[in-house]
Amino acid sequence: xxxxxxxxxxxxxxxxxxxxxxxxxxxxxxxxxxxxxxxxxxxxxxxxxxxxxxxxxxxxxxxxxxxxxxxxxxxxxxxxxxxxxxxxxxxxxxxxxxxxxxx
Amino acid sequence: xxxxxxxxxxxxxxxxxxxxxxxxxxxxxxxxxxxxxxxxxxxxxxxxxxxxxxxxxxxxxxxxxxxxxxxxxxxxxxxxxxxxxxxxxxxxxxxxxxxxxxxxxxxxxxxxxxxxxxxxxxxxxxxxxxxxxxxxxxxxxxxxxxxxxxxxxxxxxxxxxxxxxxxxxxxxxxxxxxxxxxxxxxxxxxxxxxxxxxxxxxxxxxxxxxxxxxxxxxxxxxxxxxxxxxxxxxxxxxxxxxxxxxxxxxxxxxxxxxxxxxxxxxxxxxxxxxxxxxxxxxxx
Numbered sequence: 001x002x003x004x005x006x007x008x009x010x011x012x013x014x015x016x017x018x019x020x021x022x023x024x025x026x027x028x029x030x031x032x033x034x035x036x037x038x039x040x041x042x043x044x045x046x047x048x049x050x051x052x053x054x055x056x057x058x059x060x061x062x063x064x065x066x067x068x069x070x071x072x073x074x075x076x077x078x079x080x081x082x083x084x085x086x087x088x089x090x091x092x093x094x095x096x097x098x099x100x101x102x103x
Numbered sequence: 104x105x106x107x108x109x110x111x112x113x114x115x116x117x118x119x120x121x122x123x124x125x126x127x128x129x130x131x132x133x134x135x136x137x138x139x140x141x142x143x144x145x146x147x148x149x150x151x152x153x154x155x156x157x158x159x160x161x162x163x164x165x166x167x168x169x170x171x172x173x174x175x176x177x178x179x180x181x182x183x184x185x186x187x188x189x190x191x192x193x194x195x196x197x198x199x200x201x202x203x204x205x206x207x208x209x210x211x212x213x214x215x216x217x218x219x220x221x222x223x224x225x226x227x228x229x230x231x232x233x234x235x236x237x238x239x240x241x242x243x244x245x246x247x248x249x250x251x252x253x254x255x256x257x258x259x260x261x262x263x264x265x266x267x268x269x270x271x272x273x274x275x276x277x278x279x280x281x282x283x284x285x286x287x288x289x290x291x292x293x294x295x296x297x298x299x300x301x302x303x304x305x306x307x308x309x310x311x312x313x314x315x316x317x318x319x320x321x322x323x324x325x326x327x328x329x330x331x332x333x334x335x336x337x338x339x340x341x342x343x344x345x346x347x348x349x350x351x352x353x354x355x356x357x358x359x360x361x362x363x364x365x366x367x368x369x370x371x372x373x374x375x376x377x378x379x380x381x382x383x384x385x386x387x
Contacts, residue, residue: 031235032185036332036350060238070298072239072314073226090226092332092349094341 003045006055008062014055015080021102022053022080026071028060033092037075040095052102105131106384107377108193108202110181110327113138114366115357116208117165118373119380120174123206126381131200132169133193135180136321138162139210139358140366149366161366182256183234184327189352189387196252203384204352206376208369211358212323213338216248216273220293221317228299229315231329233260236314240265243313246302247283248290249320250275257318258283269310271302286310324359336361346376352387354380 006014006024015022025041027034038056045054059066059074069078069085077089079102087101107123109116112134124130143158170176179195184205186192193200214231215221221229230236233247237260245265247258250272258268258281270281274289289305293315303309318326325338334341334349339361346354356372358364 028238030238032330033232033235033332040349066239070227072228072298073230073232073236074239076226088226091329092334094334 002054003042004053004055006057006062008065011057011062011065014053016083018053018080018083020051020053021086022055023098023102024078024080025054025056026059026066026069026074026076026078027056028058028074030060031074034075037077037092040093040098041077044095044098048099048102104190105129105200105202107131107204107206107380108133108191108200109206109208110134110184110193110324111138111208111210111357111359112166112169112176113140113162113208113210113357113369114165115359115369115373115376116206117169118370119206119208119354119356119377120169120373121172122374122377123381124169124172124174124377126378128381128384130174131202132174132176133179133181133195133200134176135178139364146366180252180321181327182253182322184331184353186331186350186352191352203387204354204380206346206373206380207324207327207340207348207353207355207359208357208373208376209324209327209359211338211361211364212320212325214317214319214323214325214329215338216317216319218248218273218290218293220295220299224293224295224299224315227297228295228313229293229317231317231326233257233316233318234330236316237261237264240314242266244269244311245314245316246271246310246312247316247318248273249318250277251321253320253322253326254318255281255283257316261316265314269312271310274305324355328355345379346372347379347383352380352383 079087106128147155272287340355354376356376357369
Protein backbone atom coordinates (compact mmCIF):
# COMPACT_ATOMS: atom_id res chain seq x y z
CA UNK A 1 0.00 0.00 0.00
CA UNK A 2 3.04 2.24 -0.15
CA UNK A 3 4.00 5.00 2.26
CA UNK A 4 1.32 7.41 3.47
CA UNK A 5 1.77 11.11 4.01
CA UNK A 6 0.65 11.61 7.60
CA UNK A 7 -0.37 15.06 8.83
CA UNK A 8 -2.08 16.56 11.85
CA UNK A 9 -5.37 16.18 9.94
CA UNK A 10 -5.19 12.44 9.26
CA UNK A 11 -3.06 11.24 12.19
CA UNK A 12 -6.08 10.25 14.28
CA UNK A 13 -7.77 8.24 11.55
CA UNK A 14 -4.72 6.72 9.86
CA UNK A 15 -2.55 6.03 12.91
CA UNK A 16 -4.50 6.00 16.17
CA UNK A 17 -7.55 4.23 14.74
CA UNK A 18 -5.59 1.81 12.58
CA UNK A 19 -6.33 -1.89 13.02
CA UNK A 20 -2.80 -2.71 11.84
CA UNK A 21 0.52 -1.75 13.46
CA UNK A 22 1.77 1.59 12.11
CA UNK A 23 5.38 2.66 11.50
CA UNK A 24 5.81 6.44 11.48
CA UNK A 25 8.95 8.25 10.34
CA UNK A 26 9.28 11.82 11.65
CA UNK A 27 11.60 13.70 9.27
CA UNK A 28 12.40 17.08 7.76
CA UNK A 29 13.65 18.10 4.32
CA UNK A 30 16.79 19.75 5.72
CA UNK A 31 17.87 16.77 7.81
CA UNK A 32 20.74 14.75 6.26
CA UNK A 33 20.29 11.57 8.30
CA UNK A 34 16.55 11.63 7.47
CA UNK A 35 17.42 11.36 3.77
CA UNK A 36 19.37 8.18 4.53
CA UNK A 37 16.49 6.78 6.61
CA UNK A 38 13.80 7.51 4.04
CA UNK A 39 14.65 4.73 1.52
CA UNK A 40 14.88 2.24 4.40
CA UNK A 41 11.31 3.14 5.39
CA UNK A 42 10.20 2.78 1.75
CA UNK A 43 11.73 -0.66 1.55
CA UNK A 44 10.11 -1.76 4.84
CA UNK A 45 6.72 -0.70 3.42
CA UNK A 46 7.38 -2.74 0.31
CA UNK A 47 8.63 -5.77 2.20
CA UNK A 48 5.86 -5.93 4.81
CA UNK A 49 3.08 -5.04 2.36
CA UNK A 50 -0.45 -5.26 3.78
CA UNK A 51 0.69 -6.49 7.22
CA UNK A 52 1.44 -2.97 8.45
CA UNK A 53 0.78 0.65 7.66
CA UNK A 54 3.80 2.89 7.02
CA UNK A 55 3.73 6.69 7.06
CA UNK A 56 5.98 9.72 7.12
CA UNK A 57 5.39 12.94 9.06
CA UNK A 58 7.10 16.12 7.93
CA UNK A 59 7.89 17.51 11.37
CA UNK A 60 8.48 20.97 9.88
CA UNK A 61 4.88 21.16 8.66
CA UNK A 62 3.30 19.32 11.60
CA UNK A 63 4.82 21.08 14.56
CA UNK A 64 1.99 20.30 16.99
CA UNK A 65 2.26 16.59 16.22
CA UNK A 66 6.02 16.66 16.71
CA UNK A 67 5.54 18.48 20.01
CA UNK A 68 2.80 16.11 21.14
CA UNK A 69 5.18 13.18 20.77
CA UNK A 70 8.15 15.14 22.17
CA UNK A 71 10.20 14.81 18.97
CA UNK A 72 13.50 16.56 19.68
CA UNK A 73 15.80 14.71 17.34
CA UNK A 74 15.17 13.39 13.83
CA UNK A 75 14.85 10.95 12.26
CA UNK A 76 12.60 9.44 14.93
CA UNK A 77 10.76 6.24 14.11
CA UNK A 78 7.66 5.42 16.15
CA UNK A 79 5.65 2.22 16.11
CA UNK A 80 1.98 2.41 17.10
CA UNK A 81 -0.11 -0.62 17.98
CA UNK A 82 -3.85 -0.41 18.74
CA UNK A 83 -3.67 3.35 18.93
CA UNK A 84 -0.84 3.39 21.45
CA UNK A 85 2.80 4.31 21.04
CA UNK A 86 4.63 1.00 21.38
CA UNK A 87 8.29 1.72 20.52
CA UNK A 88 10.50 4.66 19.60
CA UNK A 89 13.84 4.68 17.77
CA UNK A 90 15.86 7.90 17.64
CA UNK A 91 18.42 8.30 14.85
CA UNK A 92 19.19 6.18 11.81
CA UNK A 93 17.99 2.69 12.64
CA UNK A 94 18.64 -0.68 11.06
CA UNK A 95 15.86 -2.06 8.85
CA UNK A 96 15.83 -5.43 10.63
CA UNK A 97 15.49 -3.73 14.05
CA UNK A 98 12.35 -1.91 12.89
CA UNK A 99 10.85 -5.00 11.26
CA UNK A 100 11.51 -7.03 14.40
CA UNK A 101 9.89 -4.34 16.57
CA UNK A 102 6.69 -4.14 14.53
CA UNK A 103 6.03 -7.88 14.67
CA UNK B 104 37.12 17.07 -7.22
CA UNK B 105 38.97 14.16 -5.63
CA UNK B 106 38.02 10.56 -6.23
CA UNK B 107 38.46 9.72 -2.56
CA UNK B 108 38.92 11.78 0.59
CA UNK B 109 40.22 9.87 3.58
CA UNK B 110 39.76 11.35 7.05
CA UNK B 111 42.49 10.18 9.39
CA UNK B 112 46.19 9.44 8.86
CA UNK B 113 46.70 6.53 11.23
CA UNK B 114 47.33 2.96 10.02
CA UNK B 115 43.80 2.53 8.63
CA UNK B 116 43.71 5.84 6.74
CA UNK B 117 47.23 5.56 5.33
CA UNK B 118 46.73 1.93 4.31
CA UNK B 119 43.46 2.88 2.58
CA UNK B 120 45.29 5.71 0.82
CA UNK B 121 48.14 3.49 -0.38
CA UNK B 122 45.83 0.86 -1.85
CA UNK B 123 43.42 3.38 -3.38
CA UNK B 124 46.24 5.42 -4.95
CA UNK B 125 47.89 2.32 -6.38
CA UNK B 126 44.50 1.34 -7.81
CA UNK B 127 44.54 4.60 -9.75
CA UNK B 128 42.37 6.85 -7.58
CA UNK B 129 43.04 10.52 -6.95
CA UNK B 130 43.32 10.63 -3.14
CA UNK B 131 43.36 13.34 -0.46
CA UNK B 132 44.03 12.53 3.20
CA UNK B 133 42.92 14.99 5.91
CA UNK B 134 44.00 14.58 9.52
CA UNK B 135 44.00 16.53 12.74
CA UNK B 136 44.85 15.93 16.39
CA UNK B 137 46.77 13.10 17.95
CA UNK B 138 46.33 9.55 16.72
CA UNK B 139 45.94 6.68 19.23
CA UNK B 140 49.03 5.20 17.59
CA UNK B 141 51.15 8.22 18.52
CA UNK B 142 50.34 7.64 22.18
CA UNK B 143 51.67 4.06 22.10
CA UNK B 144 55.14 4.18 23.64
CA UNK B 145 56.18 0.83 22.17
CA UNK B 146 54.54 -1.71 19.88
CA UNK B 147 56.00 -5.19 20.24
CA UNK B 148 53.38 -7.28 18.50
CA UNK B 149 53.31 -5.89 14.96
CA UNK B 150 54.77 -8.03 12.20
CA UNK B 151 58.37 -7.42 11.15
CA UNK B 152 59.71 -5.23 13.95
CA UNK B 153 61.97 -7.60 15.87
CA UNK B 154 62.88 -4.98 18.47
CA UNK B 155 59.46 -3.32 18.58
CA UNK B 156 58.78 0.23 17.39
CA UNK B 157 57.39 3.32 19.09
CA UNK B 158 53.99 4.53 17.93
CA UNK B 159 55.14 8.02 16.95
CA UNK B 160 57.81 6.67 14.58
CA UNK B 161 55.42 4.18 12.98
CA UNK B 162 52.77 6.91 12.58
CA UNK B 163 55.17 9.38 10.94
CA UNK B 164 56.61 6.66 8.69
CA UNK B 165 53.10 5.95 7.45
CA UNK B 166 52.50 9.60 6.54
CA UNK B 167 55.89 9.79 4.79
CA UNK B 168 55.11 6.61 2.86
CA UNK B 169 51.83 8.05 1.60
CA UNK B 170 53.50 11.35 0.65
CA UNK B 171 56.22 9.46 -1.21
CA UNK B 172 53.50 7.82 -3.30
CA UNK B 173 52.18 11.27 -4.26
CA UNK B 174 49.11 11.32 -2.03
CA UNK B 175 48.09 14.82 -0.92
CA UNK B 176 47.94 15.03 2.89
CA UNK B 177 46.75 18.14 4.72
CA UNK B 178 46.54 18.77 8.45
CA UNK B 179 43.06 20.31 8.72
CA UNK B 180 40.24 19.74 11.16
CA UNK B 181 37.16 18.29 9.47
CA UNK B 182 33.90 19.70 10.81
CA UNK B 183 31.25 18.06 8.67
CA UNK B 184 30.55 15.70 5.78
CA UNK B 185 27.51 16.11 3.55
CA UNK B 186 26.33 14.25 0.47
CA UNK B 187 24.28 15.54 -2.42
CA UNK B 188 23.38 13.03 -5.11
CA UNK B 189 26.68 11.18 -5.62
CA UNK B 190 28.99 13.98 -4.48
CA UNK B 191 30.43 14.35 -1.00
CA UNK B 192 31.46 17.71 0.46
CA UNK B 193 33.96 17.88 3.31
CA UNK B 194 33.98 21.07 5.32
CA UNK B 195 37.16 21.76 7.29
CA UNK B 196 38.16 24.70 9.47
CA UNK B 197 39.96 26.16 6.43
CA UNK B 198 38.48 24.74 3.23
CA UNK B 199 35.74 22.84 1.50
CA UNK B 200 36.62 19.81 -0.62
CA UNK B 201 34.48 17.56 -2.81
CA UNK B 202 34.88 13.90 -3.72
CA UNK B 203 33.12 10.91 -5.18
CA UNK B 204 33.76 8.82 -2.06
CA UNK B 205 34.88 9.20 1.54
CA UNK B 206 36.69 6.84 3.89
CA UNK B 207 36.34 7.51 7.64
CA UNK B 208 39.48 6.37 9.46
CA UNK B 209 39.36 8.66 12.46
CA UNK B 210 39.92 6.19 15.26
CA UNK B 211 37.56 5.33 18.06
CA UNK B 212 36.94 8.66 19.72
CA UNK B 213 33.84 8.40 21.86
CA UNK B 214 31.30 11.09 21.15
CA UNK B 215 29.30 10.30 24.29
CA UNK B 216 30.72 12.02 27.40
CA UNK B 217 30.84 10.29 30.74
CA UNK B 218 28.33 12.59 32.43
CA UNK B 219 25.33 11.46 34.49
CA UNK B 220 22.09 11.80 32.54
CA UNK B 221 23.57 11.56 29.03
CA UNK B 222 22.17 8.13 28.23
CA UNK B 223 18.87 8.82 29.95
CA UNK B 224 18.11 11.97 27.93
CA UNK B 225 19.41 11.08 24.45
CA UNK B 226 16.60 12.07 22.08
CA UNK B 227 14.91 13.89 24.99
CA UNK B 228 16.93 17.08 24.90
CA UNK B 229 20.40 15.72 24.16
CA UNK B 230 21.53 15.89 20.55
CA UNK B 231 24.71 15.22 18.60
CA UNK B 232 23.71 17.19 15.49
CA UNK B 233 22.90 20.90 15.61
CA UNK B 234 21.93 21.15 11.96
CA UNK B 235 19.51 18.21 12.31
CA UNK B 236 17.85 19.04 15.60
CA UNK B 237 18.33 22.79 16.15
CA UNK B 238 14.88 23.41 14.70
CA UNK B 239 13.23 21.74 17.72
CA UNK B 240 14.77 24.35 20.03
CA UNK B 241 13.47 27.50 18.31
CA UNK B 242 13.59 30.48 20.64
CA UNK B 243 14.80 28.33 23.53
CA UNK B 244 18.05 28.42 25.50
CA UNK B 245 20.51 25.63 24.71
CA UNK B 246 24.05 24.65 25.61
CA UNK B 247 26.86 23.10 23.58
CA UNK B 248 29.25 20.87 25.51
CA UNK B 249 32.75 21.05 24.00
CA UNK B 250 35.91 23.08 23.95
CA UNK B 251 37.14 23.46 20.38
CA UNK B 252 36.29 24.48 16.84
CA UNK B 253 33.82 21.63 16.54
CA UNK B 254 31.81 23.03 19.47
CA UNK B 255 32.02 26.52 17.99
CA UNK B 256 30.79 25.23 14.63
CA UNK B 257 27.79 23.59 16.32
CA UNK B 258 27.10 26.79 18.29
CA UNK B 259 27.18 28.81 15.06
CA UNK B 260 24.69 26.40 13.47
CA UNK B 261 22.34 27.03 16.38
CA UNK B 262 22.65 30.76 17.00
CA UNK B 263 20.15 31.93 14.39
CA UNK B 264 17.51 29.42 15.42
CA UNK B 265 17.58 29.38 19.21
CA UNK B 266 17.25 32.19 21.76
CA UNK B 267 20.69 31.77 23.34
CA UNK B 268 23.65 29.40 23.07
CA UNK B 269 26.07 28.89 25.97
CA UNK B 270 29.21 26.79 25.55
CA UNK B 271 30.09 24.51 28.48
CA UNK B 272 33.69 23.23 28.49
CA UNK B 273 33.19 20.75 31.34
CA UNK B 274 36.23 21.89 33.30
CA UNK B 275 38.58 22.79 30.43
CA UNK B 276 39.95 26.32 30.49
CA UNK B 277 39.85 27.93 27.06
CA UNK B 278 40.48 31.41 25.78
CA UNK B 279 37.03 32.83 25.12
CA UNK B 280 37.34 34.53 21.76
CA UNK B 281 33.93 33.17 20.78
CA UNK B 282 30.78 35.21 20.34
CA UNK B 283 29.12 33.05 22.98
CA UNK B 284 29.04 32.91 26.77
CA UNK B 285 31.40 30.20 27.98
CA UNK B 286 31.16 28.41 31.33
CA UNK B 287 34.23 26.36 32.22
CA UNK B 288 32.92 24.65 35.34
CA UNK B 289 32.99 20.88 35.65
CA UNK B 290 29.58 19.35 34.88
CA UNK B 291 28.06 17.04 37.48
CA UNK B 292 24.87 15.92 35.72
CA UNK B 293 22.34 16.63 33.00
CA UNK B 294 18.98 16.87 34.77
CA UNK B 295 15.31 16.78 33.85
CA UNK B 296 12.11 14.82 34.15
CA UNK B 297 10.53 13.77 30.85
CA UNK B 298 13.18 15.84 29.07
CA UNK B 299 16.24 17.91 29.86
CA UNK B 300 15.61 21.09 31.85
CA UNK B 301 18.93 21.97 33.48
CA UNK B 302 22.60 21.18 33.96
CA UNK B 303 24.11 20.87 37.39
CA UNK B 304 27.75 21.80 37.93
CA UNK B 305 30.17 20.22 40.40
CA UNK B 306 30.22 23.40 42.50
CA UNK B 307 26.49 23.04 43.20
CA UNK B 308 25.31 25.77 40.81
CA UNK B 309 23.17 25.04 37.77
CA UNK B 310 21.98 26.48 34.46
CA UNK B 311 18.49 26.06 32.98
CA UNK B 312 18.48 24.71 29.43
CA UNK B 313 16.03 23.11 27.01
CA UNK B 314 18.67 21.36 24.93
CA UNK B 315 22.18 19.98 25.17
CA UNK B 316 24.29 19.63 22.01
CA UNK B 317 27.39 17.50 22.44
CA UNK B 318 30.51 18.37 20.42
CA UNK B 319 33.55 17.22 22.36
CA UNK B 320 37.12 17.84 21.21
CA UNK B 321 37.60 17.53 17.48
CA UNK B 322 34.82 15.84 15.51
CA UNK B 323 35.39 12.09 15.28
CA UNK B 324 34.10 9.30 13.09
CA UNK B 325 30.90 8.75 15.01
CA UNK B 326 30.21 12.52 15.05
CA UNK B 327 30.37 12.70 11.24
CA UNK B 328 28.43 9.49 11.03
CA UNK B 329 25.54 10.84 13.10
CA UNK B 330 25.34 14.01 11.03
CA UNK B 331 25.23 12.29 7.65
CA UNK B 332 23.08 9.34 8.71
CA UNK B 333 25.48 6.42 8.99
CA UNK B 334 24.23 3.41 10.90
CA UNK B 335 26.07 3.02 14.21
CA UNK B 336 26.31 0.32 16.81
CA UNK B 337 27.02 2.37 19.92
CA UNK B 338 29.91 4.57 18.81
CA UNK B 339 31.12 2.04 16.21
CA UNK B 340 30.35 2.52 12.53
CA UNK B 341 28.54 -0.47 11.02
CA UNK B 342 30.19 -1.71 7.80
CA UNK B 343 29.76 -4.64 5.43
CA UNK B 344 32.50 -7.06 4.28
CA UNK B 345 33.93 -4.39 1.96
CA UNK B 346 34.02 -1.75 4.72
CA UNK B 347 31.07 0.08 3.14
CA UNK B 348 28.59 1.83 5.41
CA UNK B 349 24.84 2.03 4.74
CA UNK B 350 25.58 5.07 2.52
CA UNK B 351 26.85 4.49 -1.03
CA UNK B 352 30.39 5.82 -1.44
CA UNK B 353 31.03 6.11 2.29
CA UNK B 354 33.44 3.62 3.84
CA UNK B 355 34.97 3.24 7.31
CA UNK B 356 37.95 1.31 8.62
CA UNK B 357 40.20 0.86 11.64
CA UNK B 358 39.19 1.64 15.20
CA UNK B 359 36.13 3.60 14.04
CA UNK B 360 34.45 0.29 13.22
CA UNK B 361 35.19 -1.21 16.65
CA UNK B 362 36.52 -4.73 17.20
CA UNK B 363 40.22 -5.39 17.80
CA UNK B 364 41.92 -2.03 18.36
CA UNK B 365 45.21 -3.10 16.81
CA UNK B 366 47.47 -1.79 14.03
CA UNK B 367 47.23 -5.07 12.08
CA UNK B 368 43.41 -4.88 11.98
CA UNK B 369 43.48 -1.19 10.99
CA UNK B 370 45.96 -1.87 8.15
CA UNK B 371 43.87 -4.78 6.86
CA UNK B 372 40.60 -2.88 6.96
CA UNK B 373 42.28 0.15 5.37
CA UNK B 374 43.47 -2.01 2.47
CA UNK B 375 39.98 -3.43 1.96
CA UNK B 376 38.34 0.00 2.17
CA UNK B 377 40.89 1.54 -0.23
CA UNK B 378 40.39 -1.14 -2.86
CA UNK B 379 36.60 -1.26 -2.58
CA UNK B 380 36.35 2.52 -2.63
CA UNK B 381 38.65 2.87 -5.67
CA UNK B 382 36.53 0.31 -7.49
CA UNK B 383 33.36 2.23 -6.55
CA UNK B 384 34.71 5.54 -7.86
CA UNK B 385 35.54 3.99 -11.25
CA UNK B 386 31.99 2.77 -11.66
CA UNK B 387 29.94 5.86 -10.84
